[in-house]
Amino acid sequence: MTAPIIVLDGGTSYHAFSLSDPMLGPWFDQRLYVDDVSAETLGHAGTVVVPCRLNPDWLVAHSDLLVEVLRQGRTLIAMGETEPQSWLPDIRFTSVPTNFWWWLEPEGDLGLHIAAPDHGLFDFLTLAEATWHYHGTFETPDGATSLVNAADGGSILLDDRTSWPGRLILTSLDPFYHHGSFFMPAASRFLVGFTQWIQSGMPIHRHRPDG
Amino acid sequence: MTRPIAYLSPRADAQAPFAGLVPDGLNLSTIPERALPDQPPDRFGALLVPMHIDQRRFAAAGPWISKFFQAGGTLVFNGLLAYPFHPALARFQPLARPRVDQFRVRIMADHPVWRGVDSDDLTFRRGVAGFYGRGCNPPPPGARIVGTIDHGRCRIDWQWHPPEGGRLLMHAGNDLWMYARDKNSAGALTPQLLRWCAAEETVS
Numbered sequence: 001m002t003a004p005i006i007v008l009d010g011g012t013s014y015h016a017f018s019l020s021d022p023m024l025g026p027w028f029d030q031r032l033y034v035d036d037v038s039a040e041t042l043g044h045a046g047t048v049v050v051p052c053r054l055n056p057d058w059l060v061a062h063s064d065l066l067v068e069v070l071r072q073g074r075t076l077i078a079m080g081e082t083e084p085q086s087w088l089p090d091i092r093f094t095s096v097p098t099n100f101w102w103w104l105e106p107e108g109d110l111g112l113h114i115a116a117p118d119h120g121l122f123d124f125l126t127l128a129e130a131t132w133h134y135h136g137t138f139e140t141p142d143g144a145t146s147l148v149n150a151a152d153g154g155s156i157l158l159d160d161r162t163s164w165p166g167r168l169i170l171t172s173l174d175p176f177y178h179h180g181s182f183f184m185p186a187a188s189r190f191l192v193g194f195t196q197w198i199q200s201g202m203p204i205h206r207h208r209p210d211g
Numbered sequence: 212m213t214r215p216i217a218y219l220s221p222r223a224d225a226q227a228p229f230a231g232l233v234p235d236g237l238n239l240s241t242i243p244e245r246a247l248p249d250q251p252p253d254r255f256g257a258l259l260v261p262m263h264i265d266q267r268r269f270a271a272a273g274p275w276i277s278k279f280f281q282a283g284g285t286l287v288f289n290g291l292l293a294y295p296f297h298p299a300l301a302r303f304q305p306l307a308r309p310r311v312d313q314f315r316v317r318i319m320a321d322h323p324v325w326r327g328v329d330s331d332d333l334t335f336r337r338g339v340a341g342f343y344g345r346g347c348n349p350p351p352p353g354a355r356i357v358g359t360i361d362h363g364r365c366r367i368d369w370q371w372h373p374p375e376g377g378r379l380l381m382h383a384g385n386d387l388w389m390y391a392r393d394k395n396s397a398g399a400l401t402p403q404l405l406r407w408c409a410a411e412e413t414v415s
Contacts, residue, residue, distance in 0.1 A: 011267030013303065016293035033267065053263065057223050101337040181291060182305040182345045 003046025003074070004029035005198060008037065010054040014180025018051070021179070023192055027199045034058050039065055045074065047198060052079035052174035056086055063087035070164035075202065080135055080174035090163070091170070092139035094154060100133045110134075111151030119147050119159065120203030125193030130157065132186045136172045144168075159204070169202070213409050214256030217242045221263045228261075229388045229401050237409050244268060248275050253282035257408035261386050262290035270294035280377035285408050288379065289386045292348040297373065303383055305346035306361055313361040314340040322357045322370070323407045324380070324387075324400065332397035333358075333390070343367070344384025358382070380407075 007028040009015045019025045028049070032041055042048060048069050050059065059066065059082055067088065069076045078084045085091040099110070112134070114127050130148050137154025140146040143162030146155035160168040175194070178187035197203070215238040218227035223243045233239045242250060244264050252275055260269065269276075273296050279286065291303035306313055316330040333343050344360060350369040358368030371379045387404060390397035 009267075011265035011294070012263060013266055013291040013293040016266070017291065017303070034265075035268075055221055055265065057221075101339050104338045183341055 002201065004044060005047045005049065006030045006032050006042065006045040007049040007051060008054055009033045010051070010058070012053065012180075014053070014177045015051055016180065017182070018176045018180035018191070024179070024195055027195045034062075037062060037065065039068070042069065045069070047075040047077065047202075049198070050076070050078045050082055050084075051176040053081045053177050054079075056083040059083070059087040070166040070168055073165040075167040075169065077169040077198065078171075079176065080172045081177070084170060088168075090141065093136055093172070094139075095136040096134070096150075098133050098135055112148055112156065115146040115149040115155070116159075118206050119145065120205050120207070121147055121157075121159075121194070121197050123203070123206050123208045124197040124200070125190055129186055129190040129193055130173060132178065132184050134172050135174065138170055138172065161204075167202070213237075214254070215240050216257040216259065216405060216408050217250075217255040218259045219244055219247060219261065219264060219269075221261065221265065227259070227388075228386070229391045229405075232391050232401055234402050234406055237405055239405075248272050250275075252278035252284070255279075255284060257285040257287065259404075259408070260286065260288045260290070262384075264290070266290070266292070266294040266296075270296040273297065277375055280373045280375045280379075283377050285378040285380065287382070287387075287404065287408065288348075289382045289384070291346065291383060292381075297379075299351040299371075299373070301349045303346055303348050306365060309341075309345060309361070311340050313365075314343070314345065315360065315362075316343050316367075317359050317363050318357060319359055319363065320355060320357050322355075323410075324404045325357060325368075326399075326403060327396060328400055328403075329396040332393065332395040333400075342385050342389065344382070346383060348381050348383040350381070354381075 005028050009031050019031050085093040110131050112131055134156045137150045140155045140158050141160055141163050144158050144160035146158045148157040157171040175187040175191035178184035179191045217240045220241050220243050276296055316333040318325050318330050334340050336342050344367040347365045347367050350366050351371055354369040354371040356366045356369050360367050367383045369381050388401045391401040
């Protein structure tokens with residue numbers, strides 16, 4: 001039996017509506033409200049998911065628990081607008097103004113591209129599903145793999161298996177917020193694919209390269 | 212004397228996003244969401260609740276909210292209600308598979324907060340519709356319907372007088388003050404909201 005996937009719950013409306021969605025909730029083994037998080041309750045998790053827009057104040061106050069997940073060789077997934085640069089070491093993030101109207105412009109293009117087409121995540125989703133808008137980019141750490149890059153070369157989604165004994169998945173996308181706000185079909189499709197990838201053990205390599 | 216207006220902040224050190232736009236004569240305080248139950252419920256005349264709060268924590272403060280209403284407080288709630296904080300309230304109901312025309316805002320009744328605001332300025336931001344809201348927090352019986360989407364069918368904004376006292380202004384969408392710096396008619400919404408909050412005794 002694999003170690004459980006625990007998703008944190010910040011008590012926001014969009015965490016509630018996303019995690020109670022039968023398309024998503026059942027893929028996580030446990031949903032843990034922030035007030036119930038402790039070394040003990042996180043201790044048995046194989047993967048800890050920090051959903052987008054979880055309150056950064058809480059994350060800063062509990063950074064030791066989350067860093068411990070990585071130190072102990074487990075997986076931490078940190079999503080958009082959680083300000084991981086303030087609660088994880090050596091994260092470099094550049095905020096960008098949100099362009100939510102690019103698709104209305106002639107030949108509009110958000111400028112994202114896949115940086116690692118053979119990565120296992122892309123058995124579960126395509127670039128179109130990662131394309132709505134984004135709030136910033138990360139500098140890809142040495143040895144880590146950026147999966148999706150923005151036009152400026154910064155990463156909006158990366159897989160870091162070298163900086164820690166554990167594995168860090170980092171994204172600046174905020175699909176829980178959009179899905180749980182019933183506002184952005186691409187974000188919903190992203191979240192379903194991303195969650196299924198997590199549940200499948202987060203494969204590094206594609207098995208269905210033509211899929 | 213008018214009691215101060217409080218903004219409930221998800222962040223401990225953040226000011227209200229409209230802090231610089233408060234009309235003269237009004238007093239605005241920021242309360243971190245975790246500190247709400249520590250406040251005397253009659254300290255503020257109005258409480259402005261944004262969409263990004265921990266609603267589970269807010270609903271757990273139900274007894275405090277009830278005392279706030281008893282003290283004549285005005286609660287302005289923004290967002291999709293996931294954790295009802297009063298027995299008369301129910302969870303958000305999204306529009307099912309909405310088309311863009313269903314996002315068009317229609318103001319159904321004269322109300323001091325929306326007065327003079329062109330509903331198209333609420334519907335569209337840089338040509339994109341849907342920010343205002345995509346569903347409703349179902350109104351209790353007796354609520355006065357103000358704003359709708361879905362051709363008048365989806366009651367997104369309403370005002371209600373809870374039996375224990377006070378006023379509840381509900382907006383089931385993104386924070387009403389997202390328009391605060393807009394250069395069109397929607398820019399009036401935030402100062403009008405704050406003035407309406409300060410006019411505690413006005414039944415409108």
